[in-house]
Every structure is written in structure tokens, then in C-alpha cells.
Amino acid sequence: MSKPYQQFGLVLLISLWAGLGITGLVIGFTLTLTDAAIVQTFWLKGGAYCLILSPVISGLGGFFGWRFWARNLASAAQCQYDRGNCAIQAEQALQDSEKRFRAIFEQAAVGMVLITLEGHFFRVNQTVCHILGYDRPELLALKFNTILPTAKRDYYQTAIAQLKQGQLPHLSQETQLLHKNGMPIWIKMTLALVQDQQTQQPKYFLGVFENIHRRKEVETALRESEERFRQLAETVQDVFWLYDPQTEQILYVNQAYEQIWGRPCETIYNRPFSWLEAVYPDDQPMVKASLQSQFHGITTEKEFRILRPDGEMRWICDRAFPILNEQGVVDRIAGIATDITERKQTEQTLADKQHFIEKIANLTPNILYIYDLIEQRNIYSNQEINSLLGYSQDAIAQMGPQLFAQLMHPEDLTRLANYHQQFQAAQDGDILEIEYRLKDIHGQWHWLISRDTIFSRTPDGKPRQILGTASDITERKLAEAALLNANLQLQDKVHELEMRNAEMQCLEDMNEFLQVCSSVQEAYEGLATYLQPMFPNCTGVLYVLNRENQKPTVVTSWGKLSSINYTSPLPDRLAPWLDFPDHCCSDAQVSLAHNYLCIPMIALGETLGHLYIQGQAMGELAIAKRRFARTVTEHLALALANLELRENLRSQSLRDPLTGLYNRRYMEEALTQELRRAQRGEHTVGIILLDVDRFKQFNDTFGHNAGDRVLRVLSHFLKRNIRQSDVVCRYGGEELLLILPEATLADSYQRAEQIRQRVERLKIKHHGQRLGSVTISVGISGFPDHGETGEDLIQAADKALYQAKHQGRNCTVVYGVLN
Structure with missing residues (x-):
């Protein structure tokens, strides 16, 4: 059976044979492939001649062409021998060609497939598997149309039908096939129909797939780039x-x-x-x-x-x-x-203007000169140099290359060398400037400004001479220096004024804070917030003197306090000053060599405490900052004294002067507020009303001062033996009242009994004389059991107290409960 790839050689042989007009028996075949020419010599015999067709192989092993010749057969025996020998050689050639075809099919750089007429793959090489992403078994299980995009299946179905019918010799085009991952890839695909040699019936399709996906991407990117370029170019x-x-x-x-x-x-x-x-x-x-x-x-x-x-x-x-x-x-x-x-x-306009300016410059009363950059000497200068510096033109010429070394300030020599170097890149018409100092014949320095342009060049185009004018700007320089100094001073003043404004604003904020404080303690807790911005790079401590023992106590502080020993209330080095507040801020004690100061707070002739400030760096506490610290201390002293006075006045209006307890007015307000809170929170309130038994007998026996002593001792005892939330008041005479928030009747009774029993054990002395045992009678009421208002509760407690008195005193009675 003939192979599909034998047909080309067979057709060529038959065509050649027919062209020679020879007919005979074909006894050999040629084998060819499209990409790699695998060609075998074959023989044809007709009449008395035997036609031999042999391939010509190039030096690189490729097929180059055909060589053929005719051999005259001397005898039938010789022809018969040749026929048999050719048949054997042809069979052997077919076997070798088959092996080479398989090797080339598998190793081809392009994908090669054989497809049945029904569209199934029945032979594929490894390259096509790699292109489409399948392994060989997976691809052999597919049909050709499964790797076609849906939109192109009808087209290829028609094209394949045309191939079968011979309407198309082959199908070759660039198209897209589906990769295993579902993505389309660009392929150059060639399909050819293979027919049976004898019957000319279609057998299968031979396909060649070349991966051109990368090329297509590059072409697409190139088209997009060209389009962007065109759009850019057109704009x-x-x-x-x-x-x-x-x-x-x-x-x-x-x-x-x-x-x-x-x-x-x-x-x-x-x-x-x-x-x-x-x-x-x-x-x-x-x-x-x-x-x-x-x-x-x-x-x-x-x-x-x-x-x-x-x-x-x-x-x-x-x-x-x-x-x-x-x-x-x-x-x-x-x-x-x-x-x-x-x-x-524009360039022409500038050139015209430059020429005009040069003409004017030649008429100005400035030094005009020509300086040679190569010889480093002055070529020409006008009379103005004599007027300004006192040197004649001849004297300048005699200085030669040492001109600037002798006359220019040493600090300007390096700048001048760099300035001259700039002319190497300058163009004709460029004007360069430099400011420098020259010494006149009397040794005085003059500030000059030179404006130079290239005057001539060497034959190779390098700058040779510069033409320039030099103007005396000494007065301007002195004025600039004075102005700079004035500006610096003004900046310092403005900065100082800004600091003073900021400090005064901080001081105003502190005063406003102190005015709204309701107590001295509230002021102590918030002062650091206002003092730290006033002294941001400092450590500070505010000490207040105890009224009884005059010992200093820290009430607030700010900054890094590592330098202050808190084992004592005040740094040891400040202790000698405490007895001499007038000297605390004297120049001797707070000289700028020290980095700290201690200022007494004095109000109404009384020393309230001290403000200690220590800078974190030397020079932090300048004279202005120290003056400001004194102002702050004065405001602090006055504000704290006013707060303390307000507290004393408020305390006097709310407390009983004899016992120090809250008075009846405060009691009524506190009881009303507590009852409202109890109503909102749905909790109880206990009322304890107590009275000193036989108090009149104390007064009659020991005197009214002894009675007052009893009331003070009893008040002090009650303040030390109540909760922080409890309120104790002097209701009137020897009657004292306690308000117990969130206390039940049982809690109130237990608390009253503890108080009564401890009062009975008190040992009260007056002027060294023991006053005897003191007992109290107690009446108890509670919210909401005995009323909704304070008046109801006090009346109930008073009735319970009356019952306790009636029962023999020194006992506790709960209103409505039979003891």
C-alpha cells in the first residue's frame, strides 16, 4: 500500500515520464516531505531504455534538486536483472523512509496531526500537544472542531467539505484555536487532504500547526504603539x-x-x-x-x-x-x-538691546577694562580706576599677572578663578557678574561689581579677552550689612514679641481657668496643664505651705523631675530661702549662671508657697523668662488666695461654725438632691437623727464651754466614722442628723447602734477635767418607707427620737417599729 507522502514523487515521476513520451513499468518510488526532503532514487523502464531519477543532496544534507538519465538496456536478461534489483531496493527504501518519517513527525518543530474524515485526531506529535496544552491521550480523544472557537466552527466545516470535494487544494491561514485552559491562541494552520493513490478516494487530513501567538501579540502591541504615536504626532x-x-x-x-x-x-x-x-x-x-x-x-x-x-x-x-x-x-x-x-x-531683539546697552555702558562713569584670560593681565582700563583706587594706568599695567594677587581680598581669589572658568562655556553676548573687594592705594577696601562679556576669541574659538565694567558698590554693601543687622534685630524683637504674646495668652488662659475653679484642689489638679506651655523646656514644681506647720507640700508639677529629690518636699538647695522669700528671686540667687529659680507666692502679705522652675538646658531661663515667671507667680498667688477665700466664705455659709458640720440649710438641699437621685435609681435613703442625752445638765454642771466641747468632740467623731457618701449636719442645738444614701432601715439601724455604743465609750475632757459619760438617743426613718419628701422623713425620725427619749434614753428607735 502506498504512503500518503509518496504521492508527490510519484506524480513528478509520471509527469517527467510522460514528458519524455516514454511508457513503461514503474519499479521505484520517491519519498518526499514538505519540510525535510526525504528523497529516494527510483527507476522507470520503457522500451529499450531504463530511466533513473536520483536526488541531488546539498552539502548541508538538504534536498537540492533532481538528476536523471536514461540507460540503454543491451539485453532482456540485463533488463530483467535490473528490474528485480530495483524492486528490492525500492522496498528497502520504503521501509527506511517510513522510519525517517516517524522520526521527523515526532521531532518536527511545528505541530503535525493526522485527522480522520470524521474529524477525529488519530496521530499527533508532541509539539502540537505542547502548543494546545494537552497530553497525547487527551488530544487523541478529541475531535478537531472541539479546539475551534464556536464562532468559527461553521466556517471550517464548510472549508473541510470543500477540501473533501477537491474544491480547495489545501487550507492555509492564521487563525485562533482553543487552548486546554480555554484561552484562544494564534496558530498558523495548514490542512491538506490525503487521497488513496489508486482509487483517489479521500483518506484523511494532514495538518501542520505553527504557534504564532507571541508574534500576534507583538504585532498587536506594535499596531497599538503606532496608533498612539500617530495620535501623539497629530496633536x-x-x-x-x-x-x-x-x-x-x-x-x-x-x-x-x-x-x-x-x-x-x-x-x-x-x-x-x-x-x-x-x-x-x-x-x-x-x-x-x-x-x-x-x-x-x-x-x-x-x-x-x-x-x-x-x-x-x-x-x-x-x-x-x-x-x-x-x-x-x-x-x-x-x-x-x-x-x-x-x-x-527674540534672539535678534535681545542682540539689538545688548548692543544698545553696551553703548550706554561705555558712557557710564564706571571702570571700563579689557582683561586677557590667557595672559591673566589687564589690557586696558579707563581713567575711572585712578579716581577710585588711586592707581595709574601704567601702575596697573606693571602689575601684570599679579594684579589681583596684590589688590584683591584673599577670600575672593578662589571665586574669581571659578568666575573666569565660566567664560569657557559662555557664548558671545553673554554677560557674567561677580562681586569682589579691591584695596586702594591707601589700603582701604572697596566693594566692586563687575559685568563682563566675551570680547575676543582665539582662532580655535576659545575665549581670550573679556570686556567689562566695574562699579563701586561699597556704600550699598555697607547699607546692606546695616539693613541685615537691623532685620536680624527686628526678627529677634518680633520673635520675642510673639513669645510674649503667646506667654500672655497662656497666662490669660490660666487666669480664666482659675476663675472658674470651684475649689483650690481643682485648681491644683489642672494647673500643670497651663504652666507647662508657659515654660515648655523646663521642669517645674508648685509648693504650698501648710498653714499650721509651714511645711512645703507639692501640689502640682510638670516636665522631667529626675533632678528633684522627692524624698523631701523641696530641693535641699532651696531650703535656706524659705525663711527669706524676699531674697528668693534676687539677682544674687538667680543669676544667669544658675539654671533654676524659686519664686515665693505672696498674697496679702502672706507667703502661700513657692514656684520652682528648672531649665533643661543652660540659658533656658533668660531674663525675660524670669520676669515672666514672676508675673505668673503673682497671678497664681492672687488667684489661689481668692479661691481659698471663696472656699472659706462658702464653707462658712454651709457649715456650722461651732462643730464644723454642714448646717441645716445645706442639709435640706443635700437631702432633696439625694431623694431625687434615689427616686431615679429606685434605691433607699436612711435618716439618723440623734440628740445628746441630758445636754442641759452638762451645761449647768460644767458650763456652756464644756457643752460646746461635747458637741465638737461628737461632731469630729461622726466625721471620722461615716462613709464618704454620707452627710452629717447639725440640725439644731444638740441634735445632729445623718443622711445615708442607699441604706435600708436595717443598715441604718445597725449603723446607728454602732455610733451610739462608741459614743458611750468616749472619754471627753475639758480643761483637764473629765466630763463624765456621754450618751445619745437615736431616731431612724427611711425612704420610701416613711415618706417621699425630706420633711416627712425628718418628722418621722424626730418622732422616733422622741420615742427613744421616752423609753429611757441611750437607745435607738426606728419609726413605726415597736422596740
Whole structure:
């Protein structure tokens, strides 16, 4: 059975045989493949001749062509022998070709598949598996249409039908196939129908798949890049152009060409060098020479003039960039042409103005000079140098290269050398400036400012001489120095004023805080918040003297307190000052050599305490800061004294002067508030009303002072034996009342009994005389059991107290409970 890849050689042989007009028996076959020529020599015999067709193999092992010749057969025996020998050789060649075909099929760099007429894969090589992402068994289990995108299946179904019917010789195109992961990939696919050699019936399809996905991505990216380039080129005002020197054609020019040249883009596409016609005749040689440089791969930049069709002249700056291929040959030339007409007009205007300024400078009463940069000596100077420095022109010339070494200030010599070096890059017409000091003939220094421009160049274009003017700016420099000094002083004053304003604002904030404080303790707790911003880089402590023993106590502090020993209330070094508050802030004690100060707080002639401040760095407590500290201390002393006075007045209005207990007025307000809170929180309140038994007998026996002593001792005892939330008041005479929040009747009774029993054990003395045993009678009521108002509860407690008196005194009675 013939192989599908034998058909080409067979057709070639038959065609050749027919062309020679020879008929006979085919006894050998050729084997060919499209990509790798596997060709075998074969023989055909007709008449008395035997035609031999043999391949010509190139030196690299590839198929080069065919060589054939005819052999004259001398006899039938010889022909018979040749026929048998050729048949054996042909069979052996077929076997070898089959092996080579399989090897090439599997090792081919492109994917190769054999597809049945029904569309099933029945032979695939490893390359196609790699391209589509399948392994061989998976791919052999699929049909061809399963790897086709849905939108293209109908098209390929029609194309395959045309292949079967012979309407298409083969199908070759770039298309997309589905990868195993579902993503489409670009493939160059070739399908050919293989027919049976004898019957010419379709047998299967041979397919070749080449992966071109990466190439397609690059092409897509290139198209997008070209599109972006075109969009960019069409929006800019410069002319973008691209020229092909091989075809001598303009490949691209943007619309800016029409705006600048005033000619349509079609003209330059039709006649690539038509743009040259607009160039000024004087500039054309230079432009053409530039073009020749571009053809040799040299980047060029040139400025020239063009004349538009409307007669307007424009200056153009054209920059061309040759693009070389891998062989180093110019493949493309890209360029940008910019309209620089406005710039040229500006340059001409500046040149005219510069010339005018130079003329004026020559008439000004300044030093005019010409200085040689190479010889480093003065070539020319006018008479003004004699008026300013006292040196004659001859004396200046005799100094030669030592001119600046002898006259210039040493600090300016290095700057002058750098200044002269700048002229190496300067253009004609550039003016440079420098300020420096020169010494006159009397030894006085003068500030000068020089304005220099290049006057002449060497033949190779380097600057040689500079032309300049020097003006005396000594007075200006002195004025600038004075102004700078004044500005610095003003800045210091402004900074100091800002600090004083900030300090006064802080002081005002502290005063406002102290005014709204309801107690001295509240002021102590919040003072550090206001003192720290006043002395931000300091450590501070506020000491208050105890009224009884005059010992200092820390009430507030701020900053890092590591330098203060808290084992004692006040630093040891300040102890000697406590008895001498007037000297605490004297110049001797707080000289700037010290980094701390202690200021007494004095109000109404009384020392309340001391403010101690210590700077974290030397110089922190300057004189102004110390004065401010004194002001702060004075405000503190006055505010704290006022707070203490307010507290005393408030205490006197709310407390009984004899016992120190809250008075009846405060009791009524406190009881009303507590009952409201109890009603909201739905909890109880206990009332204890107690009375000293036989108090009149104490007064009659020991005197009223002894009675007062009993009441004070009893009040002091009650304050030490109640909870923080309890309130004890003097209700009247020898009657005292306790308000017990959240206490039940049982709690109140238990508490009353404890108080009664402890009072009975009190040992009270007056002037060294024991007053005898003191007992109390107690009446108890409670909210809400005995009423909703304070008046109801006090009446109930008073009735219970009366019952306790009636029962023999020194006992506790709960209202409504039979004891």
C-alpha cells in the first residue's frame, strides 16, 4: 500500500515520464516531505531504455534538486536483472523512509496531526500537544472542531467539505484555536487532504500547526504603539517625519507640516524632496550637506529658513536621527522639525538691546577694562580706576599677572578663578557678574561689581579677552550689612514679641481657668496643664505651705523631675530661702549662671508657697523668662488666695461654725438632691437623727464651754466614722442628723447602734477635767418607707427620737417599729 507522502514523487515521476513520451513499468518510488526532503532514487523502464531519477543532496544534507538519465538496456536478461534489483531496493527504501518519517513527525518543530474524515485526531506529535496544552491521550480523544472557537466552527466545516470535494487544494491561514485552559491562541494552520493513490478516494487530513501567538501579540502591541504615536504626532505642533532611503519615499509626516510649510502633505508623499524647494537659497547648501550626513548614519541638527507659499518667512530647526539595521546600514531616517521663528525674533531683539546697552555702558562713569584670560593681565582700563583706587594706568599695567594677587581680598581669589572658568562655556553676548573687594592705594577696601562679556576669541574659538565694567558698590554693601543687622534685630524683637504674646495668652488662659475653679484642689489638679506651655523646656514644681506647720507640700508639677529629690518636699538647695522669700528671686540667687529659680507666692502679705522652675538646658531661663515667671507667680498667688477665700466664705455659709458640720440649710438641699437621685435609681435613703442625752445638765454642771466641747468632740467623731457618701449636719442645738444614701432601715439601724455604743465609750475632757459619760438617743426613718419628701422623713425620725427619749434614753428607735 502506498504512503500518503509518496504521492508527490510519484506524480513528478509520471509527469517527467510522460514528458519524455516514454511508457513503461514503474519499479521505484520517491519519498518526499514538505519540510525535510526525504528523497529516494527510483527507476522507470520503457522500451529499450531504463530511466533513473536520483536526488541531488546539498552539502548541508538538504534536498537540492533532481538528476536523471536514461540507460540503454543491451539485453532482456540485463533488463530483467535490473528490474528485480530495483524492486528490492525500492522496498528497502520504503521501509527506511517510513522510519525517517516517524522520526521527523515526532521531532518536527511545528505541530503535525493526522485527522480522520470524521474529524477525529488519530496521530499527533508532541509539539502540537505542547502548543494546545494537552497530553497525547487527551488530544487523541478529541475531535478537531472541539479546539475551534464556536464562532468559527461553521466556517471550517464548510472549508473541510470543500477540501473533501477537491474544491480547495489545501487550507492555509492564521487563525485562533482553543487552548486546554480555554484561552484562544494564534496558530498558523495548514490542512491538506490525503487521497488513496489508486482509487483517489479521500483518506484523511494532514495538518501542520505553527504557534504564532507571541508574534500576534507583538504585532498587536506594535499596531497599538503606532496608533498612539500617530495620535501623539497629530496633536503636537512640531513636524514628525519618517523617510525610507532605500525607496526614497516619505513613510509618514503629520499635519503640522501643512501648518508650518503651508503645503499639503500629499505633495511630500508624491515628491519626497518637495520640502527642499521652500528652503532659502542661501541655506540650501548647508541643508543638502546635512542630508548626505544622514545617509551615512550621522545624527544632524540644523537651523534654516523657509519661504511659505503666502510669502511668509519662517525659521526651522530640524533634528534628524538615522535608524540602522542589523548590518549597520541606514534603514530609516526619523526627524522632528520645529518652528523657531519666534525664538529667532527674540534672539535678534535681545542682540539689538545688548548692543544698545553696551553703548550706554561705555558712557557710564564706571571702570571700563579689557582683561586677557590667557595672559591673566589687564589690557586696558579707563581713567575711572585712578579716581577710585588711586592707581595709574601704567601702575596697573606693571602689575601684570599679579594684579589681583596684590589688590584683591584673599577670600575672593578662589571665586574669581571659578568666575573666569565660566567664560569657557559662555557664548558671545553673554554677560557674567561677580562681586569682589579691591584695596586702594591707601589700603582701604572697596566693594566692586563687575559685568563682563566675551570680547575676543582665539582662532580655535576659545575665549581670550573679556570686556567689562566695574562699579563701586561699597556704600550699598555697607547699607546692606546695616539693613541685615537691623532685620536680624527686628526678627529677634518680633520673635520675642510673639513669645510674649503667646506667654500672655497662656497666662490669660490660666487666669480664666482659675476663675472658674470651684475649689483650690481643682485648681491644683489642672494647673500643670497651663504652666507647662508657659515654660515648655523646663521642669517645674508648685509648693504650698501648710498653714499650721509651714511645711512645703507639692501640689502640682510638670516636665522631667529626675533632678528633684522627692524624698523631701523641696530641693535641699532651696531650703535656706524659705525663711527669706524676699531674697528668693534676687539677682544674687538667680543669676544667669544658675539654671533654676524659686519664686515665693505672696498674697496679702502672706507667703502661700513657692514656684520652682528648672531649665533643661543652660540659658533656658533668660531674663525675660524670669520676669515672666514672676508675673505668673503673682497671678497664681492672687488667684489661689481668692479661691481659698471663696472656699472659706462658702464653707462658712454651709457649715456650722461651732462643730464644723454642714448646717441645716445645706442639709435640706443635700437631702432633696439625694431623694431625687434615689427616686431615679429606685434605691433607699436612711435618716439618723440623734440628740445628746441630758445636754442641759452638762451645761449647768460644767458650763456652756464644756457643752460646746461635747458637741465638737461628737461632731469630729461622726466625721471620722461615716462613709464618704454620707452627710452629717447639725440640725439644731444638740441634735445632729445623718443622711445615708442607699441604706435600708436595717443598715441604718445597725449603723446607728454602732455610733451610739462608741459614743458611750468616749472619754471627753475639758480643761483637764473629765466630763463624765456621754450618751445619745437615736431616731431612724427611711425612704420610701416613711415618706417621699425630706420633711416627712425628718418628722418621722424626730418622732422616733422622741420615742427613744421616752423609753429611757441611750437607745435607738426606728419609726413605726415597736422596740
